[in-house]
Amino acid sequence: MIKLHDKYFKPFISGKQIDEALQRLADEIAEDVGDEIPVFVGILNGSFMVVSDFVKKYPKPCEVTFIKLASYEGVKSSEDIQRLIGLTQDLTGRTVIVLEDIIDTGNTLNEVYRIFKNEQVKSLKIATLFHKPEAYKKDFKLHYVGIEIPNKFIVGYGLDYDGLGRNLPEVYQIKETQYMTNLVLFGPPGAGKGTQANFLKEKYNLVHISTGDVFRYNIKNETALGMLAKSYMDKGELVPDQVTIDMLEAEVEKNTDAKGFIFDGFPRTHAQADALDKLMDSKDSQINAMIALEVDDEILVERLLSRGKTSGRPDDADESIIRNRIKEYYDKTAILKDYYSAQDKYFGVDGVGSIEDITKRLSGVIDKL
Numbered sequence: 001m002i003k004l005h006d007k008y009f010k011p012f013i014s015g016k017q018i019d020e021a022l023q024r025l026a027d028e029i030a031e032d033v034g035d036e037i038p039v040f041v042g043i044l045n046g047s048f049m050v051v052s053d054f055v056k057k058y059p060k061p062c063e064v065t066f067i068k069l070a071s072y073e074g075v076k077s078s079e080d081i082q083r084l085i086g087l088t089q090d091l092t093g094r095t096v097i098v099l100e101d102i103i104d105t106g107n108t109l110n111e112v113y114r115i116f117k118n119e120q121v122k123s124l125k126i127a128t129l130f131h132k133p134e135a136y137k138k139d140f141k142l143h144y145v146g147i148e149i150p151n152k153f154i155v156g157y158g159l160d161y162d163g164l165g166r167n168l169p170e171v172y173q174i175k176e177t178q179y180m181t182n183l184v185l186f187g188p189p190g191a192g193k194g195t196q197a198n199f200l201k202e203k204y205n206l207v208h209i210s211t212g213d214v215f216r217y218n219i220k221n222e223t224a225l226g227m228l229a230k231s232y233m234d235k236g237e238l239v240p241d242q243v244t245i246d247m248l249e250a251e252v253e254k255n256t257d258a259k260g261f262i263f264d265g266f267p268r269t270h271a272q273a274d275a276l277d278k279l280m281d282s283k284d285s286q287i288n289a290m291i292a293l294e295v296d297d298e299i300l301v302e303r304l305l306s307r308g309k310t311s312g313r314p315d316d317a318d319e320s321i322i323r324n325r326i327k328e329y330y331d332k333t334a335i336l337k338d339y340y341s342a343q344d345k346y347f348g349v350d351g352v353g354s355i356e357d358i359t360k361r362l363s364g365v366i367d368k369l
């Protein structure tokens with residue numbers, strides 16, 4: 001995902017797909033044109049990349065020129081009062097093919113046809129790399145179309161959003177759903193995830209989902225999910241992936257307006273991390289960071305035993321169960337550190353110190369995302 005000015009864009013059409021579409025157009029046009037030497041006319045600014053890459057693929061001799069559409073002095077943004085500048089070449093008797101980057105409403109074509117009406121060209125054809133059929137309002141025939149796309153704003157490959165994005169080698173589509181900040185808060189049992197998540201959700205207006213809390217809520221209410229989870233939790237073992245993933249997805253779906261999530265205690269396995277990526281992707285979003293609280297084992301055992309005295313959690317009362325949970329955490333979740341490190345999303349934070357100091361350290365990471 002990229003940001004241009006105030007908007008976010010997601011990858012839409014790859015450089016390879018563009019390349020293939022241009023190759024098809026070049027072959028098709030070359031075949032139709034036969035022995036003639038065509039004049040390709042690019043319309044600036046957007047078409048500079050299309051024309052450059054297209055003519056390199058065109059298998060036979062051709063000529064290339066550019067024109068530009070400009071508003072008359074002092075008159076801005078009226079689609080009817082535009083003119084083409086830069087057509088200095090005599091095109092009498094020539095086969096002319098206008099090369100456009102994109103045709104959406106088709107307004108530009110009005111001007112193109114108006115200008116060429118007075119040039120005694122042999123034939124005038126229109127080729128465009130992208131076409132938005134849903135937006136097209138004209139009757140002009142489009143002779144060659146590379147890729148049809150939905151009526152959504154795109155940037156890249158010559159196309160801009162308020163000046164930016166023309167240089168991108170592939171095409172991005174605007175992201176219309178609101179931007180979310182999604183964090184995976186990580187750390188061994190007793191590292192203080194729950195406490196910190198409470199501060200962070202207020203500060204950043206995020207929804208906190210703790211899978212452990214959801215399981216405990218279900219156990220308390222004696223739901224079927226609770227009964228199932230209890231047998232694993234009491235032993236300090238992980239609840240099976242599919243049960244946990246289904247439960248998490250249901251929790252996320254309950255919060256359609258969320259500005260983002262803090263996932264606490266999830267993912268704990270590679271399969272869960274994959275499932276989370278897919279879930280975020282389906283929401284046009286992503287995990288922005290995995291932030292791990294780092295705390296020494298002996299401090300953890302001490303903290304959990306003292307929590308067990310007041311929390312009433314059976315898995316906090318027994319030192320061997322605690323040690324098993326910590327071991328389980330390191331055995332099974334070390335791969336997640338690798339998973340998020342590989343995406344440059346892993347941030348380790350020292351989890352020893354006062355609650356405020358740790359919150360500050362975490363905020364330092366989040367503010368830079």
Ligand code: AMP
Pocket residue numbers: 189211212213215232233234236237238239240241244264265266267268272325
């Ligand atoms: P926690 O409160 O995060 O320490 O979780 C308590 C217990 O809930 C764990 O020991 C597991 O039995 C279960 N649990 C919580 N989250 C998950 C998860 N993502 N995958 C599997 N089991 C989980």
